[in-house]
Amino acid sequence: MAIKLIHGTDEYLVSHHSRKAVNALCPEEEQTLGLETIEGDVKTVDEAVSALKTAIGALRTVGLFSGQKTVWLRDVSIFKDKVISKNKEIKDLLAQLAEDIKNGLPDGQHLIISAPGVDRRSAFYKACQAGADVETYDLPEQAYLKEPIIRERAQKLFAKAQCRVSPAALDLFIEKVGMDTRQLVMEAEKLTLYIGDRNEITVDDVKAITSSSSEAIAWDFTDALGERKLDEALKILRQLIFQGEAPVALMFAIETLYRNLTQFRAYFDQGWLRLSGSRGAGSVQWAHDPEMDRMFIQLPADPRKMHWFRVGKLGQQAKNYTAEELRVCQKRLLETHEQLVSGSVAQEMILEMLVIKLVAKV
Template sequence: MSEHFGGRSCAEPSPQWDHNVTMRMAAAKRLALARAPLYRGRMLESLYLICGDDEYLVSTKAQERVAELVPPADREFGLEIIDGAADTVDAALAALRRLKEAMQTASFFTAQRVIWFKDVSFLIDNVVGKSTAVKERVTEIAELIKAGLMPGQILLVTAPKVHKRYAFYKACKSAGKIEEFAVPEKAHTAEAGAKTRAQTLIKEAGLKMPAAAFETFMARAGVETRSIVNELQKLSLYLGDRREVKTEDVMAVVCASRSALAWDLADAVGDRKLAEAIGIARQLLFQKQSAVGLLIALENRVRDLMIHREALEKGWLRGRDTHYKWGNLPPEVNAAMSESMTRDPRATHPFRIGILGEQARHFTRADLRRCRGAVLEAHRTLVSSSLPAAVVLELLLVRMLARDPANPV
């Protein structure tokens, strides 16, 4: 039986006690709102997740967020950076322990504090991310986020990739703002986006780049924004006071990325330059480029050349010396190109159309059918035999590009 004081059970809270608790909770809420971060008069989020495989855009956006959240004078105590790049399970667990401690520690020296969990590498199904221990700790962080961050605290997370099925991603989506900068999976979509960004960056650099130079630049620099920025900086230094970029400037200065080298390999095949094609293939394999990926790139180029070769023979495509133009097509062909193909070949940049038209002249339609068969056979050999990838690829290039003395093109 419970004891009574003043006619009231000690198991029951008094009205005065209820009132005090309510007042304290209201005061805590007012304090949280008073300490909530503001920027130019507007309320900021308490959590930002910035992710994507375009490393430059992720990094740039993160720096912008830090600049708006933490004045330079407050960064000694108002910004804590925790490195989330972890190659091992132990490193990931250590980073998560530091993050949890930071999230549970109040800020005593500044009105608000930003915790930047930077370059987190284990929020996907990789070896470290699949670890049971890591998953449990990440779930703990997600629960802390759901419960609400401490007053005046802002969590900034940057990562190359985050699995959207994970509780962590869902917690971030509910509690704050997610900004994604992913390179599109479809090559033509990625290329279009990269070209738009490159044109903006070229203007910002004060450079002028004619169409031919621009297409050559994009073919070599690739679709990654960081590569585009770096190569434009090199070009600007190389040109000095001169501001117009020529194709020869691009060839002299801009390094070919792995994706650009794959394009160069396809161009060497299209130009029937066997020695150059073998050299590029060896370099790509040395750089750990996927042999299957290279075969797919070659198959795509053969398909493009087959389309352009047939168009040349039927008069749908006319021109010489890289200056080519599509003419009127029969209705059924026009419908097939517009509706059935993944990408209408007529929508390609005129510079590329010129290159493909000229390359198509190096092959007969029979040559191209033989090349396509050789690529498919090489793919079967690669996945079903123990032959080294380099041997399979070089034999393929010889079969594709060796000319038939009885029928020279």
């Protein structure tokens, strides 16, 4: 008898380890008769009730010909849905399932529950802690905390494939694939196949074969703005709009970028920040200044705690603008925001004109 709860925000690792656990308990050749999979990714209360009743019923029914039986309640969204999880019938069914877990399953019965997340304060989670093996695969929410984890995973994937990767190629690879583990694994495998027997990955290899995630394409867009590459910025903007990105969301990304650039331009002008030509954390040098300390302690996030790679990128981009140019950019952003929400001109055209005005020399 085995009971496992496998959950977390890293969708790929949750899925991978759930499948691995299922195959260990019920080998693939036995799954036709020995595995019952119940889809837990539901949209309504009725669907959630049906999934939970089916799971409870399956656990209370012996396997065909009295053989072993594995029940997989897969991709359960109930726990994080604020509406469904508060429904009384759902609460009652979760309580029944929790009771079965605490009491233990009959011999030969196994239960795997995989979920994108579970409220760790809930009675159900506590029942799983008491009567099941709990595996958690989370990624931090903050990008600056995610990035070192994703970077380490990429290095391990390339090392496992016996491939060397230059620091510049690794930086570009991470930028393009973004912070999604599934995208990372797929693109790393594709890249190692692409280079064949060469066993060394270059920047040109990454540019040639690695696909940008939607998240990474958005980063490419703001990078092009920060680096004042007008043709590239317009090209990526049109691609994002074609893919269905909301103009208001793109406007928010642009405003965030120029707010950051304005701040970093001020740090340089105050003498608080210096960038050296070296790589790594040593390339970022913050001054020891009481006035800076007093200011940074009042900010929602202290820029000195930001990952060095992000600081270096924003710093280099801020150097492409003067303080006066950024002041004018802020004015244009305010005017465009008002146009975007109240004007009759097509939003795509408004954004294109904004990009031209921002990147052009003041």
